[in-house]
Amino acid sequence: xxxxxxxxxxxxxxxxxxxxxxxxxxxxxxxxxxxxxxxxxxxxxxxxxxxxxxxxxxxxxxxxxxxxxxxxxxxxxxxxxxxxxxxxxxxxxxxxxxxxxxxxxxxxxxxxxxxxxxxxxxxxxxxxxxxxxxxxxxxxxxxxxxxxxxxxxxxxxxxxxxxxxxxxxxxxxxxxxxxxxxxxxxxxxxxxxxxxxxxxxxxxxxxxxxxxxxxxxxxxxxxxxxxxxxxxxxxxxxxxxxxxxxxxxxxxxxxxxxxxxxxxxxxxxxxxxxxxxxxxxxxxxxxxxxxxxxxxxxxxxxxxxxxxxxxxxxxxxxxxxxxxxxxxxxxxxxxxxxxxxxxxxxxxxxxxxxxxxxxxxxxxxxxxxxxxxxxxxxxxxxxxxxxxxxxxxxxxxxxxxxxxxxxxxxxxxxxxxxxxxxxxxxxxxxxxxxxx
Numbered sequence: 001x002x003x004x005x006x007x008x009x010x011x012x013x014x015x016x017x018x019x020x021x022x023x024x025x026x027x028x029x030x031x032x033x034x035x036x037x038x039x040x041x042x043x044x045x046x047x048x049x050x051x052x053x054x055x056x057x058x059x060x061x062x063x064x065x066x067x068x069x070x071x072x073x074x075x076x077x078x079x080x081x082x083x084x085x086x087x088x089x090x091x092x093x094x095x096x097x098x099x100x101x102x103x104x105x106x107x108x109x110x111x112x113x114x115x116x117x118x119x120x121x122x123x124x125x126x127x128x129x130x131x132x133x134x135x136x137x138x139x140x141x142x143x144x145x146x147x148x149x150x151x152x153x154x155x156x157x158x159x160x161x162x163x164x165x166x167x168x169x170x171x172x173x174x175x176x177x178x179x180x181x182x183x184x185x186x187x188x189x190x191x192x193x194x195x196x197x198x199x200x201x202x203x204x205x206x207x208x209x210x211x212x213x214x215x216x217x218x219x220x221x222x223x224x225x226x227x228x229x230x231x232x233x234x235x236x237x238x239x240x241x242x243x244x245x246x247x248x249x250x251x252x253x254x255x256x257x258x259x260x261x262x263x264x265x266x267x268x269x270x271x272x273x274x275x276x277x278x279x280x281x282x283x284x285x286x287x288x289x290x291x292x293x294x295x296x297x298x299x300x301x302x303x304x305x306x307x308x309x310x311x312x313x314x315x316x317x318x319x320x321x322x323x324x325x326x327x328x329x330x331x332x333x334x335x336x337x338x339x340x341x342x343x344x345x346x347x348x349x350x351x352x353x354x355x356x357x358x359x360x361x362x363x364x365x366x367x368x369x370x371x372x373x374x375x376x377x378x379x380x381x382x383x384x385x386x387x388x389x390x391x392x393x394x395x396x397x398x399x400x401x402x403x404x405x406x407x408x409x410x411x412x413x414x415x416x417x418x419x420x421x422x423x424x425x426x427x428x429x430x431x432x433x434x435x436x
Contacts (some may be wrong), residue, residue, distance in 0.1 A: 002077035002084055003052045005036060007061075009069035018066040019073070023047070028056050030076060033132075033154065037073065052076055058083035132157050137329065216306045223368045227283065227412040231363040234425050238379060238403045240435040252324060262298065263324035264432065265351060265376055270294050270315045270323075272427035273349060279424045280348050282369040283414050297347035297367060298327060300334040301356065308334050309367060311347040351376060361406035372411035372421070374428070379405050 007017055017039040024036055035047040036056070054076040061073050075083040129152055133140050143160045145152035209217075223229075241264050252259040273280040273294050281290045296315040299307050310330035315323065333339050349370055354362040355378030364375045382404045390396045409425045416424075 002075040005074040060086040236429040268431040276424040291348040297350035299352035375408035377406040
């Protein structure tokens, strides 16, 4: 059966694109991930890769034509196979097919997760190149491009990988057991270190401040002095998330990725930030500055040394798999003290886990100059009242045991009012409870 190539949705709000150039012709042999055509939207050219290997049986949309996301562009299959007939494009086509979402690139590309698009220092990066780089944790700045204008091609990346110069893929992170609700479980060494520091102190003793502790103290005091803090709390049922994780974690492990609950919280938060952009902002004397991209900070405990907040740059461009991979990598390197300075700077929103020791909910301090911070408590199985359909067809209230979680949002009241903050947190709750 022929494989359909459809017009991708290039961003959350962009629903159409123009075919600017076909890079192959009908009858050509194509390998999976090879670039098929270039699509333009909002003055950005993006290559569309082949979803599988085969022969290009038919091109349905000629160069220069603008079509809706979800429109059939081409068909791949076996030589001599009859291609399917093109259906009439409809507005619903984009909703009926799963399409790859490609956002315009962030101004500063993350080292471990370069996205498709144009970068000031790398030039144009195709989805194929970006995907291979992400799979191998490859910094594309180390690759020499042989394409037009020094552009990095698929062959350049594969050749670099074969040369053995890439860093070994990090081992899957060892924290977080199923349904534990913990985001970044500190290693046993970190737990022991923190416990020793808290129990070995003697009455009357003066414990010298470490540079990290001084920095944390200064930042926390400055944050409380800078903005009026208000916290709102909501409860969410994680049944759908737990089920999805149990179903898919083996698939992620085959890709060398530990699928933790963190990835789900990050994905839901990023989606909510795109839908309520005022939360992804900072206060300025001239006005509220809305950030064009989501640079998501994830707090990681370092035991007695405090915590650190590595940042996933351009998180809105990442899939659940890519977010999980970034979470694994950044948390591991944070604890191994291997983070670069730029990897803990530039955050626009932060998630912090206070449920690691069983805390149900808390009121975290805002990571300045951000507008808000999300606190995630412990996942607990609790008896809750839910509506279920009875054999008679009536809807009845029944007791059920569900994995429940409290989410708290501490926000800068100069920027956000309670209604906006509750709307944003409600978005996250809804996304988690309806996960599919």
